[in-house]
Amino acid sequence: MSYFLIGWLVYGVLLYNFFSPMTNTCANSPEDEMIWWAMILSNLLIALFLTLFLNWSGARSISDGLKTGALFGALFTATIDLSMFSMTTMYKSLLPIVIETVVSAVVLAVVGMIIVLTRGKTKEA
16 A cells, blocks of 8 residues: 555656656556556555565565665666566656666665564564
């Protein structure tokens, strides 16, 4: 839920007009035709993927969540965006890819911190 809300705020509100001129939006569906179940599922899957990444890395502190979330966000976003850049006309240059990679690192750092702070703790013997 936190990823959806933070992502909506950052990408849908704060940076929407910033990114629009740098991308080819002709393939975007009209906002009122968004397929909500797919959006919800994609958000749940990335949160699950980040949670697994945090668990596998042994992240336990706020700084662990921030660092691991940022690394995950940057690598994940760069992978997807560079793939889209290579095969589509979605991006007009590398600039939006670099900016989105940095923004995604920040967003997923915050989400990583939230996951670390809210997940169940196991008792050590």
